[in-house]
Amino acid sequence: MYDLIQKQITSDYFQQKFPNDGQRFVAWYLRNILFRDMNETRDDITDGADDKQIDALIVDDDKSLVRIVQGKFIQAETVDAEPLREVLSSWLQIKDLARLQNVANQKLARKLPELAAALEEDYEVSFELITTGRLTAAAQHDLKAFQEELAKLSENEAFDASIHVIDADELRRRYDYAIEAENPSISYKLSLAGVKHMYHEIAGTPVLIAALPLKECVKLPGIKDGTLFQKNVRQSLGSSNVVNKGIRNTILGDKRSDFFFFHNGVTALCNKINLEGDTLSLRGLSIVNGCQSLNTILSCSETVKKVDDAFILFRFYEIPQRDRADKISIYTNSQSAVKARDLRSNDKRVLAIKKAYELRYPTGYFITKRGEIAPADKSRKHIIELSSFAKNLVAWQTLRPNLSYGETKIFDKYFETLFKNKDYPPENVFALNDWMNEVQAAWVPDNPLMLNESLLAMKAYAPYHHLYAVAVIFSISSNQSDRVPSASKSLELATRCSMTEEIVRIAGTCLNMALEAAANETQPANRVFSPQNWVKSKTCLAGINGAVRNYLNMLKGFPGGTEVKKRLDEATVLPLEAFEYRLSAD
Numbered sequence: 001m002y003d004l005i006q007k008q009i010t011s012d013y014f015q016q017k018f019p020n021d022g023q024r025f026v027a028w029y030l031r032n033i034l035f036r037d038m039n040e041t042r043d044d045i046t047d048g049a050d051d052k053q054i055d056a057l058i059v060d061d062d063k064s065l066v067r068i069v070q071g072k073f074i075q076a077e078t079v080d081a082e083p084l085r086e087v088l089s090s091w092l093q094i095k096d097l098a099r100l101q102n103v104a105n106q107k108l109a110r111k112l113p114e115l116a117a118a119l120e121e122d123y124e125v126s127f128e129l130i131t132t133g134r135l136t137a138a139a140q141h142d143l144k145a146f147q148e149e150l151a152k153l154s155e156n157e158a159f160d161a162s163i164h165v166i167d168a169d170e171l172r173r174r175y176d177y178a179i180e181a182e183n184p185s186i187s188y189k190l191s192l193a194g195v196k197h198m199y200h201e202i203a204g205t206p207v208l209i210a211a212l213p214l215k216e217c218v219k220l221p222g223i224k225d226g227t228l229f230q231k232n233v234r235q236s237l238g239s240s241n242v243v244n245k246g247i248r249n250t251i252l253g254d255k256r257s258d259f260f261f262f263h264n265g266v267t268a269l270c271n272k273i274n275l276e277g278d279t280l281s282l283r284g285l286s287i288v289n290g291c292q293s294l295n296t297i298l299s300c301s302e303t304v305k306k307v308d309d310a311f312i313l314f315r316f317y318e319i320p321q322r323d324r325a326d327k328i329s330i331y332t333n334s335q336s337a338v339k340a341r342d343l344r345s346n347d348k349r350v351l352a353i354k355k356a357y358e359l360r361y362p363t364g365y366f367i368t369k370r371g372e373i374a375p376a377d378k379s380r381k382h383i384i385e386l387s388s389f390a391k392n393l394v395a396w397q398t399l400r401p402n403l404s405y406g407e408t409k410i411f412d413k414y415f416e417t418l419f420k421n422k423d424y425p426p427e428n429v430f431a432l433n434d435w436m437n438e439v440q441a442a443w444v445p446d447n448p449l450m451l452n453e454s455l456l457a458m459k460a461y462a463p464y465h466h467l468y469a470v471a472v473i474f475s476i477s478s479n480q481s482d483r484v485p486s487a488s489k490s491l492e493l494a495t496r497c498s499m500t501e502e503i504v505r506i507a508g509t510c511l512n513m514a515l516e517a518a519a520n521e522t523q524p525a526n527r528v529f530s531p532q533n534w535v536k537s538k539t540c541l542a543g544i545n546g547a548v549r550n551y552l553n554m555l556k557g558f559p560g561g562t563e564v565k566k567r568l569d570e571a572t573v574l575p576l577e578a579f580e581y582r583l584s585a586d
C-alpha cells in the first residue's frame with residue numbers, strides 16, 4: 001500500500017499543492033477514500049507547525065460528523081503507540097477551543113469556529129489515525145484502552161468521540177471499494193467455521209441465519225465509509241444516540257455474553273448467496289438493518305477482537321429485486337426512530353407538493369424517501385429530491401441560506417414554517433430546482449466563474465448563498481429588497497430575455513466580492529477569519545446584499561455599462577405582485 005500511495009502522490013496536484021509526503025498522504029486519503037474534491041482537500045489540511053496533532057479537520061454536516069485526522073506515512077511495517085498518543089493529544093486540545101485558537105497555526109485556527117458550531121450541534125467526533133503500517137501488539141493494547149476510556153468519558157463530556165485506526169490493510173480495503181464508488185457492489189467471503197448457523201429456503205428465497213461472533217463483524221467491509229449501508233434508510237446516527245450508547249455499554253461491560261439476547265439482530269441483503277462447506281460467499285452485500293450496531297461495534301473494535309463470548313444474530317437474505325429490497329429496508333427499520341427528514345417523507349403537506357408537481361410536470365418526479373430511485377422514464381433535469389428542495393426553499397423563501405446546510409433543523413425546527421402551505425405552486429418547485437441547476441453548473445472543477453478557492457471548498461453549503469444572491473438581484477433591481485421574488489416568474493422573465501446564465505454569473509461574482517470584503521475586514525485580537533463560520537452566520541447576508549447593490553451601481557460607471565444595466569433590468573425587474581413577504585426561520 002505504501003508503494004501504491006507513493007506512486008500516486010507524485011502527480012502534479014499533490015506535488016504542487018502540498019510541501020511534503022506527510023501532507024500528500026493525508027490529502028491522498030481525503031481525495032481517494034473520503035471523496036473530498038481538490039479545493040475541499042486543500043482547505044481540510046491543517047498540517048504544519050503548531051498543528052497540535054491535527055493534520056486534517058473535516059466537518060460533515062450531512063452526517064453530523066467531525067473527522068479529525070492524523071496521518072503517519074511510513075515505509076516500516078509496524079507503528080508503535082506514539083501516533084495514538086498524538087491523536088489523544090488532539091482530543092485534549094479541542095476540549096479547550098479558546099486556548100487552541102490562540103496557539104494553533106492559521107490553517108487550523110480558521111477551522112475552529114466551524115468546529116465549535118458543530119460541537120454545539122452535538123456532532124459526533126471521529127478521531128482517525130491513518131497509517132501505511134500496522135500497529136504493534138503493544139499499540140493494539142493501547143488502542144483498546146483508549147477506545148474504552150473515550151467511551152467512558154463520552155458519557156459525561158460535552159461531545160461524543162471515538163477513535164479509529166485505518167492501517168495498511170484497512171486502507172487497501174477502503175481503496176478497493178472506493179474504486180467502485182460510482183456503482184459500489186460489495187462481495188465478501190465469510191467463514192462459518194465454528195459458527196452456529198442454519199440455511200433454508202423461505203418463499204423461494206435462500207436464507208441463512210447465523211450467530212456471528214462480534215469479532216467477525218469488525219472485519220466486514222464498508223462499515224465506517226457507509227458503503228455497506230447503501231440500501232439502509234439512514235447512515236450512522238453517531239455514538240451519542242441513546243440506543244448506541246446502550247450497545248457500547250454492553251460490549252464494554254460485564255454483560256457482554258448476553259449481547260445476543262439484548263440485540264434484535266442484523267438484516268443483510270445480497271444479490272447472491274452461495275454456501276460451500278464452511279464458506280459463505282456473499283455478492284452485492286448490503287446491511288439494511290444494523291447500521292447503528294455495526295458502527296458502534298467497530299468503535300469498540302479492540303475490545304471486540306479479543307472476546308469469544310459475544311455474538312449477534314445475522315439474517316442473510318438473497319434478494320436481488322430492488323423494489324423488494326427497499327420494502328425490507330423500510331419495514332425492518334420501523335422499530336426505531338429515524339431522522340427528522342425520514343419522518344417527514346410521508347407528511348401530508350410533502351405528499352401534496354409531490355402530487356401537484358408530478359401532475360403539472362409529467363416528466364418530473366419528486367423523491368420523498370431517502371434511497372428512493374426515480375423511474376427510468378423521468379427526465380433527470382426534472383427529478384427533485386425532498387432534502388434538496390427544502391434547502392433551496394430555505395435559501396429563497398426565508399432568505400436565510402446560512403440555515404440551508406442543517407438538514408436536521410430544516411425538517412424539525414423549521415418544517416412547520418417551510419411547509420405550512422401545502423399548495424406551494426409546482427411552478428415554483430420546478431423553478432427553484434432549475435435555478436439551482438444553473439447555479440450548480442458553475443460549481444465544477446474548471447471553475448468558470450473564477451470563484452474564490454475558499455468558496456469552492458464549501459460547496460456543501462455555499463451554493464445556497466449563490467442561489468440567495470440570484471433572488472437578491474431580482475429584489476434589489478425591483479426595489480423590493482425586503483421581499484421574496486416568485487421563483488417561477490423570475491425564471492420565466494430571465495429565460496425570455498436569455499439572461500439566466502448571466503444572472504447566475506453576476507450572483508456568483510457578488511458572492512465572491514462579499515467573501516473577499518469580509519476576509520479583508522480587521523479581526524479582533526487573536527482571531528482569524530473563518531470562511532466557513534462566515535457562511536454559516538447571518539453576517540454574510542448583509543455582505544451579499546451590499547455586494548449586489550455595489551455591482552449594480554458600478555455598472556453605470558463603466559463604458560457600455562448603461563446598456564448592460566438596461567438589459568439586466570429588462571430581465572430582473574418584476575412587478576409588485578410577483579413578490580411576497582419572506583417566511584420567517586429565525
